[in-house]
Amino acid sequence: MSFDKNDPRLTAYVLDEIDDASERAAMDGALEADPELRVLIDELTNASHVLEQALDGSSEADNLLDPDQRANVEARASMALSRRARMRRRRLWWQV
């Protein structure tokens, strides 16, 4: 398998976006055999790290819900009713 430098599968490989195991294995094989391809992949990997760092302007904690909010969602989730129960509730409401 050969790859042109304009082949978008190169970036898909770097970003772990290749779902097909055989396609991924083919790329691994091509990388072992082709030093120029390895250089290309290294450059794309570096570019993706630089991009990630440049766009990530907040701390990890800033990207999460407040602990009380998360607890609220989890409490509501644990009270979630089955679909049948929700339908029954709707019917009861309609009959009032």
Added chain:
Amino acid sequence: MDRQNPEQAAWVRETLNRYERPLVRYALRYAGDLESARDAVQDTFLKLCLADRSALNGKLAGWLFSVCRNRALDMRRKARRSVPLDPAVEQQIESPMPPPDAAIESYETRSLVYAEIDRLPADERETILMKFHDGLTYREIGQITGTPVATINYRMHALLSRIAERLRAHSAAP
């Protein structure tokens, strides 16, 4: 008596674990401040608790990000009606770029990355932010934006190739 549904609860928790972080980041772009962004995300997950899981099969990401964006925009509109936004916050909303990060080694490197992103049309910039800022997969981005995965694949490769080329030129420069 109504029966609680442990499967629904587990599904909401699993979704929360997967999408909490990307949704807060995403909401911040629309809400304008972290507190409102978190409120929008909380409301999104509360709505998810009542959603029909089978109806969202295969389009969960699209649903979450759409509900979250609408909620965040509502909050921003309400905030605008009540109290004028701080000009600094306003500028942050209008700009797709977060503040510079000290983790990046050099100002020049950061600048060239921002320059490449600024050259993109708005919809492509949104796609790039979803991938590198929000941490979404191509498939999830496709669900949210309605863009074919092949197009996303092509755009990502074009941008990364340009940045790689500029980094190479930058490191070769005396």
